[in-house]
Amino acid sequence: MATNVEKDPVTGQYTTGHEWDGIKELNTPLPKWWVYVFYACTLWAIYEWVVMPAWPTADGYTKGIEGYSTRGELAKELAAVKESRKGWITRFEAASVEQIAADPELRKYAIAGGRAMFAENCAPCHGSGGAGAYGYPTLADDEWIWGGSLADVHQTIAYGVRNTNPQSRQGIMLRFGVDGLLTPDQIGQAADYVVALSKGEKGDAAGTELYAQQCAACHGESGEGMAALGAPALNNGIWLYKGGKEDLVKQITNPKHGDMPAWAERLDAATVKQLAVYVHSLGGGK
Amino acid sequence: MNSDPACGGKRKQALYEYKKVYPRKVYGTFRKLKWAAVVVLLAIWHLAPFLRWDRGPGAPDQAILIDMAGRRAYLYNIEIWPQEVYYLTGLLILAAIGLFFVTALLGRVWCGFACWQTVYTDLFVWIEELFEGDRNERMKRDGQPTSVGKLLRKAGKNVVWAAVSLLTGLAFALYFQDAYQGVRDVFTGQASKATYGFMVLFGGFCWLLAGYAREQVCIYMCPWPRFQAAMFDEDSLVVSYEGWRGEPRGHYKKGHDFAERGHCVDCRLCVHVCPTGIDIRNGSQLACIGCALCVDACNSVMDRFGLPRGLISYDSVDNMAARSKGLPPRIRLIRGRTIGYVAIMGLVGSIMLYTLLNRSTTEVNVLHERSPLYVTLSDGSIRNGYVFKVLNMVRETRSFELKLAGVEGATFSAIGLPTEQDGTRIVLPVAPDAVADFQVFVTARRDALAGKRTDLQFLLTDLETGKTIVHKTMFAGPEQ
Numbered sequence: 151m152a153t154n155v156e157k158d159p160v161t162g163q164y165t166t167g168h169e170w171d172g173i174k175e176l177n178t179p180l181p182k183w184w185v186y187v188f189y190a191c192t193l194w195a196i197y198e199w200v201v202m203p204a205w206p207t208a209d210g211y212t213k214g215i216e217g218y219s220t221r222g223e224l225a226k227e228l229a230a231v232k233e234s235r236k237g238w239i240t241r242f243e244a245a246s247v248e249q250i251a252a253d254p255e256l257r258k259y260a261i262a263g264g265r266a267m268f269a270e271n272c273a274p275c276h277g278s279g280g281a282g283a284y285g286y287p288t289l290a291d292d293e294w295i296w297g298g299s300l301a302d303v304h305q306t307i308a309y310g311v312r313n314t315n316p317q318s319r320q321g322i323m324l325r326f327g328v329d330g331l332l333t334p335d336q337i338g339q340a341a342d343y344v345v346a347l348s349k350g351e352k353g354d355a356a357g358t359e360l361y362a363q364q365c366a367a368c369h370g371e372s373g374e375g376m377a378a379l380g381a382p383a384l385n386n387g388i389w390l391y392k393g394g395k396e397d398l399v400k401q402i403t404n405p406k407h408g409d410m411p412a413w414a415e416r417l418d419a420a421t422v423k424q425l426a427v428y429v430h431s432l433g434g435g436k
Numbered sequence: 437m438n439s440d441p442a443c444g445g446k447r448k449q450a451l452y453e454y455k456k457v458y459p460r461k462v463y464g465t466f467r468k469l470k471w472a473a474v475v476v477l478l479a480i481w482h483l484a485p486f487l488r489w490d491r492g493p494g495a496p497d498q499a500i501l502i503d504m505a506g507r508r509a510y511l512y513n514i515e516i517w518p519q520e521v522y523y524l525t526g527l528l529i530l531a532a533i534g535l536f537f538v539t540a541l542l543g544r545v546w547c548g549f550a551c552w553q554t555v556y557t558d559l560f561v562w563i564e565e566l567f568e569g570d571r572n573e574r575m576k577r578d579g580q581p582t583s584v585g586k587l588l589r590k591a592g593k594n595v596v597w598a599a600v601s602l603l604t605g606l607a608f609a610l611y612f613q614d615a616y617q618g619v620r621d622v623f624t625g626q627a628s629k630a631t632y633g634f635m636v637l638f639g640g641f642c643w644l645l646a647g648y649a650r651e652q653v654c655i656y657m658c659p660w661p662r663f664q665a666a667m668f669d670e671d672s673l674v675v676s677y678e679g680w681r682g683e684p685r686g687h688y689k690k691g692h693d694f695a696e697r698g699h700c701v702d703c704r705l706c707v708h709v710c711p712t713g714i715d716i717r718n719g720s721q722l723a724c725i726g727c728a729l730c731v732d733a734c735n736s737v738m739d740r741f742g743l744p745r746g747l748i749s750y751d752s753v754d755n756m757a758a759r760s761k762g763l764p765p766r767i768r769l770i771r772g773r774t775i776g777y778v779a780i781m782g783l784v785g786s787i788m789l790y791t792l793l794n795r796s797t798t799e800v801n802v803l804h805e806r807s808p809l810y811v812t813l814s815d816g817s818i819r820n821g822y823v824f825k826v827l828n829m830v831r832e833t834r835s836f837e838l839k840l841a842g843v844e845g846a847t848f849s850a851i852g853l854p855t856e857q858d859g860t861r862i863v864l865p866v867a868p869d870a871v872a873d874f875q876v877f878v879t880a881r882r883d884a885l886a887g888k889r890t891d892l893q894f895l896l897t898d899l900e901t902g903k904t905i906v907h908k909t910m911f912a913g914p915e916q
Binding site for chain 2: 251254277278281288292385388431433
């Protein structure tokens with residue numbers, strides 16, 4: 151116990167009453183406000199233990215009487231967002247893509263919603279804004295491999311390309327080189343012809359004949375393509391796997407084929423419709 | 437130990453020492469002026485949101501309204517859009533220079549008469565007097581131990597203070613919503629959390645600053661007293677004590693002849709009435725807010741002793757010097773610095789007025805699509821996408837004609853709108869008081885382009901007025 155409390159003549163303060171080898175210490179208590187804040191914090195901490203999740207237990211943690219969790223809060227917020235969108239979602243579900251695109255109000259909302267969903271789901275392959283990349287078609291131009299109408303775009307997004315979905319777009323180009331359907335010389339002639347075709351020029355007689363026999367069935371007499379088979383147009387400068395002669399020789403010899411998931415299996419119907427309207431708006435569709 | 441060099445052997449003076457100020461009631465000219473300022477300023481603050489101004493159907497009819505959700509500010513017939521917030525800068529410059537001007541001319545009239553802190557402190561002290569009496573009574577009661585009567589008086593005072601504070605906060609919130617509806621909502625419990633929140637926040641600070649912090653706000657918190665002296669010169673009006681007349685001071689005893697002693701009777705009334713608790717006889721000082729209540733107090737004492745008024749006066753340094761020598765007073769309002777301040781105010785005011793009168797009612801923003809920068813179409817032509825935004829700042833639907841220039845043979849289309857004249861004209865409808873955005877695709881032949889960048893102009897013509905806005909942008913293409 152402190153017994154020898156003295157008043158320090160210099161500071162006017164009292165000492166603690168303890169003495170260590172002649173050293174005395176001034177008694178400088180914590181400010182009262184600090185002490186009260188400390189008490190208040192202590193009480194608050196006890197309150198938090200009771201009300202909020204606080205202590206780890208062998209099989210988890212104490213939940214607190216409020217059962218609060220950030221995950222639960224998120225679920226509540228998401229439910230609220232879903233609820234607030236309900237009106238729009240039901241309208242999208244009830245309308246066809248054409249009806250959505252024709253209604254300025256629905257279109258505006260669909261394009262805004264589609265933009266967000268596109269960035270999340272489509273942009274990794276097709277590029278933001280549908281800019282496209284090697285092997286991934288550009289969605290902002292006017293060539294549509296599987297058709298550019300709203301209904302076509304919607305069908306492609308919903309069921310995808312060359313996947314296991316029964317309604318998926320299917321269409322395969324023959325392996326003219328690998329399977330020996332054409333000789334390397336013939337493939338070269340065909341490639342020359344297609345290069346000329348893409349520039350709007352006339353090919354030589356051998357190429358013309360080859361094309362008419364082997365290619366025109368799918369790609370069209372004048373290379374205009376056929377959306378039903380997914381055969382791209384060849385009479386323009388737009389290429390999925392580049393349009394130089396060497397690229398074409400490779401493609402004719404052993405064709406590459408891209409695929410795309412059936413988004414109806416992953417996203418809800420209203421979202422797929424919004425995506426279709428958005429993608430159609432990127433380049434104005436066809 | 438006593439010669440410890442670190443503390444100079446003695447205790448240092450504290451940076452902050454609080455001594456409660458008990459301002460005493462006072463009557464006189466400046467007190468009346470101050471009350472007038474309190475009434476007028478509070479009336480403006482509380483009543484201005486209730487003023488109406490007809491803007492036509494669909495628009496708010498509140499004369500002064502800041503609509504945060506709608507992103508508009510309304511001031512009578514002026515409607516400010518978010519991008520025009522620089523008018524606020526202009527207003528702040530005007531206010532600052534106005535403050536400098538008034539300070540150069542009249543000293544700290546802002547501090548003494550018009551500042552929030554002064555107005556609300558006056559009001560709160562008045563309420564305090566209602567419950568706890570004048571200075572002496574308050575000091576006496578504060579020195580007594582706690583009793584029921586004391587607690588009741590303090591509680592009553594705080595209840596009224598809190599009510600005034602909450603009303604002050606409410607008035608603030610009313611500038612951001614319909615005032616009539618807002619008041620109804622607040623008293624029926626329907627108001628938004630933001631409204632209640634601001635009432636408590638704003639009101640809480642009002643209660644704290646005017647009720648308890650008072651003069652400490654002026655002395656320790658406010659930056660203005662620290663540099664306002666820079667606006668002063670010898671012609672500025674300041675509250676001063678005429679030492680040459682007052683000294684040597686001393687209590688008046690019967691038989692004293694004022695011709696042989698100073699006129700100051702050392703009654704300390706000037707100290708007692710001071711809201712910041714200073715002694716003006718020590719000279720002009722930072723803590724003096726220039727409210728001139730000590731002038732009123734001293735004049736009443738001078739009258740009692742039959743001495744001339746103005747021992748403490750609201751006067752310029754030059755004027756007082758002149759009086760001390762028996763010269764006629766001189767008042768110089770037109771001086772280099774006042775002319776300068778007026779000139780700056782005039783300049784800023786004219787610029788604001790000019791821009792306000794000539795501001796356009798339409799604005800165009802064009803965003804060039806960056807991904808993809810351009811696309812090659814199947815016929816070899818190049819297409820660029822643009823987001824075209826038209827701001828219609830008028831409260832009626834307008835139609836604009838959009839055309840292109842700069843790229844030969846360019847055509848365009850817009851999502852959801854028909855094109856006319858072979859794709860060279862689109863009519864854009866824009867709703868009243870709104871921003872309309874359109875997705876526009878411009879297509880040009882490759883040989884019409886100058887390379888990676890070609891200058892392109894959008895010509896937007898108001899179909900009613902025929903006024904055309906030219907917006908310059910660029911058209912991207914492949915390297916030639």
